[in-house]
Structure formats: structure tokens, C-alpha cells
Amino acid sequence: MTGQAHSWALEALKQPQPAHAVRQPPEGRPAPVALESAHQALRVLEVVNRYSGGVNLTQIARETALPQLVLARAMEQLIRANLATPTGPDAYIAGNALMLAASADGDGRGHLHETLAWVRDAVGAAVYVARYTDGEVSISQYADGPGAPVVEEWVDFRIAAHASAVGKALLTQLDHDDRKDHLARHRLTRFTPHTLTTQQDLFHQLDDRPPNAPLLDLQEYAIGTVCAAVPITAGPKAECVALSIPVPDPGRLKQAARLLQSEAAAVLLALIVTGSTPPTARRPEDTILSPTA
Secondary structure (H helix, E strand, O other): HHHHHHHHHHHHHOOOOOOHOOOOOOOOOOOOOOHHHHHHHHHHHHHOOOOOOOEOOHHHHHHOOHHHHHHHHHHHHHHOOOOEEEEEEOEEOEEEEEEEOOHHOOOOOHHHHHHHHHHHHHHOOOEEEEEEEEEEEEEEEOOOOOOEOOOOOOOOHHHHHHHHHHHHHHHHHOOOOHHHHHHOOOOOOOOOOOOOOOOHHHHHHOOOOOOOOOEEEEEOOOOOEEEEEEEEOOOOEEEEEEEOOOOOOOOOOOOOHHHHHHHHHHHHHHHHOOOOOOOOOOOOOOOOOOOOO
């Protein structure tokens, strides 16, 4: 990697500035596990980037003060994401994905696309990145395939936050007033017999789940489809990564959701490295899952 590319990538790895401060979770709820894991990996990557000739784990541990198991997990994440590369039994350099993040045809999203593709393959389902933007649910990126189709958007996702895993994962990161404001603008419409239609039931589901448990859509948006979502917020806007399965199989959903949780930090790392490019503006008549996404 050239010195210029190194400099660009390192800027992307800096902690967000005050204008882009990390969104704080609602009072009483812990920050997403993915956020903590990603920040640990970024601390490791910043050290690796300082040693163009390679650096060993002992030196990384000395500079990051991370426990051995945490360091090993962070390094594994970086290697899997191609952000760090082993050059010997105990030496690591920056990986090729930083060059990809710096170029990526000029838009910085190539690494994110690659990450979503292998998360899709790992969970065996279509995966999505969503953000709460200007008071609305917005799907910014997704990865699908022949065996992993996206959800048919038969009702605009922007008005169905209460019935979708994506929407719930974003709403759970809002405070009480912001939630109330959203639901005042978008009624809790019943889409299937499983849809929650009262604020009390919805808020109970959002707030009383175990810490860091994924948010689920159990045929609440569409009959025959189940979904899971994990909050991954790193910037000023609520964000999440989600999956959808086109069959109502609770066992498959549980397994896929568990895998999604384990890969959420990789998605968050990719968002940070690529600058978490915001979605482009779209017209009211456009569907969120545009074929050009």
C-alpha cells in the first residue's frame, strides 16, 4: 500500500469526531456488543498500521493493553476481513482490504460489499444494513443471491418499522420521545395476524428482551418470512445489520441469528473503514430495495 493510501485508511479508522459522535444507547440499555468488539479491533489495526515491516502480538498487547483472548479475537476478525495479514508465525501487517477501502472505484464501498457477501454466505440468507435517517427507516446496503432472496417489499419499510426486524433494531436505539414521534407519523398497522399493533406491546418487546439479543420479525411483516436484526451503531444515526429467511423455520432463524451476531462486528468494521457512506436520496415512489443498490 502506498503511503498516501495508508494515510487515507488511517483517517477512516480514527475515533469519530464530535460532529459524528457515537450514538448513545437509551438509558438502561448496554451498548451493542458489536460496537465494543469493533473498537477493540480498530485499536489493534491502528497498531498494525504503524509497523510497515510487521509487528508481533506481544508488541500489540503492550500498546493496546488488551487481554490475550480479546486480542486474539480482534486479530482473527481483522484477518478474516483482510484488514490484517500474517507474514510469519507471529508477525502481522495491514491487509489488502485497506487498499480496497481507499480506492473501491472512488466510492469506498468495495470492502463493505465484500463483507456483506461473505456474511450472506455465512448465515445462508440475504443480509441488509439499515440506518435511521431523517426520522425514517432506510436500507443503505444489502447482499442477496439465488439461494438468499431479499424480502419482497410489499409495504414500504418506512411505514412498517413496528413489524420488521430492521425497524425494531432501529427503534430500540431511539429514546422514548423519538419512538413516540416515529409512531405518531406511522401508525401500527396490522399486516399479518402476528403484527404488534399497540405501543405497549411493541415497547415491551423492544425493552424487555435480554441484553444484546437480536430483534426478530416472526411473520409480522409478511406471512412466510422471518427476519433477525442486530444493532451496530457507530455514528450519530441508529444502524443495524439484518437477515431475512423466506421460510417460517424457527430453528433456522435461531441459528442464522446467532451467526449474524458473531459477524456483526465485521460489518461494523467495514462501515467504519469505508466511512459508512450514507444512502443516496430517493423519491417517495421508489422502493427501498432498489435493484441498483
